[in-house]
Amino acid sequence: MTYVPPIRDINFVLDHVADVDDLLTRPPFTDVDRETLDFMIEEVGRFMAEVIAPTNVDGDKIGATWSVGDDGYGRVTVPESFTSAYKQFVASGFGAVPFDPEFGGGGFPWIAAIAIQELMTSANMAFALCPLLTQGAIDAIHHHGTDDQKALYLPKMLTGEWTGTMNLTEPHAGSDVGALTSKAEPVGDGSFKISGQKIFITFGEHEMAENIIHLVLARTPGSPPGTKGISMFLVPKYLANEDGSPGQRNDVSCVSIEHKLGIHGSPTCVLAFGENDGAIGWPLGDEGAGMRNMFTMMNNARLSVGLQGLALTERAYQQALGYAQERVQGTAVGAEKGAKSPIIDHANVRRMLMTQRSWIDAMRCLLYENAAALDRTVGGGDDAEAQQEWADLLIPLSKGLCTDVVNEMTSLAIQIHGGMGFVEETGVAQYYRDARIAAIYEGTNGIQAADLVGRKLPMRGGAVVLEKLDAAAALAAELTGVAPLGDFGPRLTEATAAARRATEWLLEHGMTNPNNALAGSTPYLRMLGVVICGSLLGTLAKATLDADDDADFLAAKQASARFFGEQILPTVGALEAQVTAGADLLFALSAEQLA
Amino acid sequence: MKVVVCVKQIPDPADPGALDPETKTLKRDMKLILDESDSYGVEMALQLVDAAGEGEVTLVSMAPNNERSGLSTALAMGAASATLVSDPALQGSDSLTTAKVLAAAIKDQSPDLVIAGSESSDGYTGTVPEQIAGVLDLPSVTAAKSITVDGSSIKVQRQTDAGHDDVECPMPCVVSVTAGVVEPRYPSFKGIMAAKSKPVDEKTAADLGFDADAVGWAGAGQEIVDVAEAPQREAGEIVEDDGEAYTRIVGFLEELKII
Numbered sequence: 001m002t003y004v005p006p007i008r009d010i011n012f013v014l015d016h017v018a019d020v021d022d023l024l025t026r027p028p029f030t031d032v033d034r035e036t037l038d039f040m041i042e043e044v045g046r047f048m049a050e051v052i053a054p055t056n057v058d059g060d061k062i063g064a065t066w067s068v069g070d071d072g073y074g075r076v077t078v079p080e081s082f083t084s085a086y087k088q089f090v091a092s093g094f095g096a097v098p099f100d101p102e103f104g105g106g107g108f109p110w111i112a113a114i115a116i117q118e119l120m121t122s123a124n125m126a127f128a129l130c131p132l133l134t135q136g137a138i139d140a141i142h143h144h145g146t147d148d149q150k151a152l153y154l155p156k157m158l159t160g161e162w163t164g165t166m167n168l169t170e171p172h173a174g175s176d177v178g179a180l181t182s183k184a185e186p187v188g189d190g191s192f193k194i195s196g197q198k199i200f201i202t203f204g205e206h207e208m209a210e211n212i213i214h215l216v217l218a219r220t221p222g223s224p225p226g227t228k229g230i231s232m233f234l235v236p237k238y239l240a241n242e243d244g245s246p247g248q249r250n251d252v253s254c255v256s257i258e259h260k261l262g263i264h265g266s267p268t269c270v271l272a273f274g275e276n277d278g279a280i281g282w283p284l285g286d287e288g289a290g291m292r293n294m295f296t297m298m299n300n301a302r303l304s305v306g307l308q309g310l311a312l313t314e315r316a317y318q319q320a321l322g323y324a325q326e327r328v329q330g331t332a333v334g335a336e337k338g339a340k341s342p343i344i345d346h347a348n349v350r351r352m353l354m355t356q357r358s359w360i361d362a363m364r365c366l367l368y369e370n371a372a373a374l375d376r377t378v379g380g381g382d383d384a385e386a387q388q389e390w391a392d393l394l395i396p397l398s399k400g401l402c403t404d405v406v407n408e409m410t411s412l413a414i415q416i417h418g419g420m421g422f423v424e425e426t427g428v429a430q431y432y433r434d435a436r437i438a439a440i441y442e443g444t445n446g447i448q449a450a451d452l453v454g455r456k457l458p459m460r461g462g463a464v465v466l467e468k469l470d471a472a473a474a475l476a477a478e479l480t481g482v483a484p485l486g487d488f489g490p491r492l493t494e495a496t497a498a499a500r501r502a503t504e505w506l507l508e509h510g511m512t513n514p515n516n517a518l519a520g521s522t523p524y525l526r527m528l529g530v531v532i533c534g535s536l537l538g539t540l541a542k543a544t545l546d547a548d549d550d551a552d553f554l555a556a557k558q559a560s561a562r563f564f565g566e567q568i569l570p571t572v573g574a575l576e577a578q579v580t581a582g583a584d585l586l587f588a589l590s591a592e593q594l595a
Numbered sequence: 596m597k598v599v600v601c602v603k604q605i606p607d608p609a610d611p612g613a614l615d616p617e618t619k620t621l622k623r624d625m626k627l628i629l630d631e632s633d634s635y636g637v638e639m640a641l642q643l644v645d646a647a648g649e650g651e652v653t654l655v656s657m658a659p660n661n662e663r664s665g666l667s668t669a670l671a672m673g674a675a676s677a678t679l680v681s682d683p684a685l686q687g688s689d690s691l692t693t694a695k696v697l698a699a700a701i702k703d704q705s706p707d708l709v710i711a712g713s714e715s716s717d718g719y720t721g722t723v724p725e726q727i728a729g730v731l732d733l734p735s736v737t738a739a740k741s742i743t744v745d746g747s748s749i750k751v752q753r754q755t756d757a758g759h760d761d762v763e764c765p766m767p768c769v770v771s772v773t774a775g776v777v778e779p780r781y782p783s784f785k786g787i788m789a790a791k792s793k794p795v796d797e798k799t800a801a802d803l804g805f806d807a808d809a810v811g812w813a814g815a816g817q818e819i820v821d822v823a824e825a826p827q828r829e830a831g832e833i834v835e836d837d838g839e840a841y842t843r844i845v846g847f848l849e850e851l852k853i854i
């Protein structure tokens with residue numbers, strides 16, 4: 001199935017929601033001009049559609065395979081089409097766009113990287129995970145590395161010639177990273193011998209790149225238990241020679257890869273460090289600061305996973321739409337008697353398509369606004385603190401909401417295909433399977449909900465959330481009575497009021513009994529996420545009223561926003577009851593009684 | 596080695612354009628992209644200059660509204676500069692006028708080689724490269740699938756129905772390139788960043804020495820008298836295989852003179 005990059009939709013959100021023109025007047029982005037940004041996004045779209053998208057089915061059908069190499073280390077082979085596409089990706093240089101020009105980067109704002117990632121992930125999510133993890137490792141080295149480490153690793157990682165991994169999880173340390181037991185013993189020359197086993201390491205082994213830089217969390221001798229005793233180490237697959245080229249093989253072996261529901265093209269590795277003569281690693285950042293330092297990249301990583309929700313919804317929608325236009329079944333209301341209608345003419349199919357389309361617009365607003373807020377914190381402008389609060393509030397919504405929604409939307413894409421959707425040959429099932437992981441990794445959506453009520457809602461005693469709800473209410477009043485938007489304004493007013501009541505309930509009852517807040521946290525994330533999406537779509541819809549653009553395009557944006565207002569915003573009414581029910585009923589049955 | 600590549604900027608074929616009922620020509624007032632059939636010429640030119648180890652690729656294009664989006668793509672691929680001829684007076688130019696205008700823009704540059712696509716993907720007249728050669732009084736080679744430089748001449752493999760002809764031609768000359776014969780590179784991030792500072796020389800018809808009434812609708816030696824919808828494809832014939840259907844297939848292929 002071909003992929004058509006939604007360049008125009010991305011541009012519209014960049015213009016009217018994220019306000020990129022404003023962003024580019026702020027340091028350090030003043031050297032980036034809008035025309036070049038637009039041109040780049042367009043060329044990236046073409047590259048992803050023509051070079052990366054055709055490899056998506058290979059990733060699923062052939063997948064990554066494991067074997068033992070001649071050197072005795074575990075070997076991972078990805079589909080041949082991945083290797084050649086990756087080579088072209090390196091040649092493109094698109095991996096370097098948002099990074100420091102000192103190391104070969106483009107110095108573009110993060111939102112540019114988000115646009116690239118959206119296009120790449122829609123094209124092939126499994127493939128896109130490799131550059132995504134590399135990006136996280138680049139960020140970590142850039143923030144916490146010594147000058148020598150930066151000079152040695154960053155230039156090669158920015159081009160993608162070397163890739164990066166993040167090694168946190170161990171068999172007994174998943175969401176509770178503090179439980180990890182991997183060890184780092186000092187050798188005496190500044191380096192450490194790393195030993196232990198890490199699981200769920202994305203692209204932990206492959207041969208697309210000439211070196212892999214593993215960032216590993218481990219404990220030094222005598223370190224305190226829990227997260228305070230964790231340090232971060234840089235462990236390359238091949239140790240660098242004097243001239244920086246990859247030399248001796250380090251003692252890191254991929255001992256197996258997982259057999260997964262989806263993203264088959266992305267090898268999920270079990271890595272064994274130091275099983276033979278010891279894996280050499282160097283500290284990255286201060287001893288004991290590993291966990292805190294890993295969290296510097298967390299906002300970006302969670303935003304990127306949220307983006308996978310949008311990207312797969314977009315791809316699945318494109319395929320479902322194509323099918324609905326071609327598949328002829330039954331006679332639609334209003335069709336000539338006896339004539340067979342394409343299923344797109346049936347109201348129920350339309351409902352599914354409109355729901356997908358409307359969520360695509362909503363998610364794109366949320367994610368790109370989140371990226372823009374992160375970018376606005378960088379230059380330290382007057383509003384940097386407010387932007388940081390906004391970005392921090394948006395992160396659990398971007399990650400949690402978009403990755404929940406993608407499960408529903410890729411499921412609808414299968415539904416639109418009917419029985420053929422359940423058959424693998426159609427290809428639409430792959431998006432559903434690939435999407436499923438996004439709600440789990442990078443902090444499960446339960447963790448996101450806990451983060452929302454436990455850390456984000458309490459910011460300034462709840463004022464950050466309440467101020468945003470006030471702004472949404474003001475926008476709702478402004479859009480009430482605006483004819484092309486139907487009942488968007490009144491529905492946003494009601495939804496905002498419901499979210500305010502739920503927020504106030506949590507602020508009051510969550511403080512006395514944290515389990516009350518946690519019990520309602522998942523429906524609250526959905527509720528606040530839907531309302532914030534509604535308000536951002538309100539901003540988008542407002543812009544359509546006087547934007548200088550193609551009339552059909554603007555009308556489609558209005559219809560999509562209106563659908564969200566009239567059909568999706570009202571669902572928050574039901575969520576209010578869930579949020580404010582408290583924890584008692586969840587624990588009414590004992591663990592034994594649940595058996 | 597100096598190579599000029601003629602590139603056309605056309606409406607995005609993925610976003611089907613409409614005909615202007617007044618002029619019976621394609622509406623071209625939107626953003627235009629590099630014609631894919633020209634991207635092969637750009638790639639071939641870049642490879643030739645790479646192989647020569649010196650020289651540069653420059654572009655010439657004629658487009659409405661000073662449109663340069665398609666030129667940007669070719670510049671980001673690696674061309675050094677471009678000449679863009681844009682003038683309301685040129686609207687409605689036929690292929691011969693187009694060739695004269697492009698020839699005038701090329702002439703000043705004294706290239707060793709001029710490369711063009713065999714035909715554009717929006718107009719399909721397929722005559723402009725040869726007309727340019729005629730106007731400039733240069734030899735012309737058509738339907739090239741590969742070009743190699745050999746001293747002061749080029750060796751061309753010229754696509755034919757049966758295979759290819761080997762052709763030699765002295766430089767300077769004009770060569771039209773068959774679509775799909777090379778893999779056009781994608782612009783890299785570095786190429787995209789470099790493209791914005793590459794010179795694009797904008798010229799009007801008058802700059803190139805043309806009177807307004809000698810070009811465009813006024814100067815066209817042809818007129819589009821009518822346009823009609825393409826006929827619907829007719830339903831195919833279904834042959835039930837009773838064990839002898841192959842004879843029908845053989846007969847059908849013979850009828851088409853394929854076998």
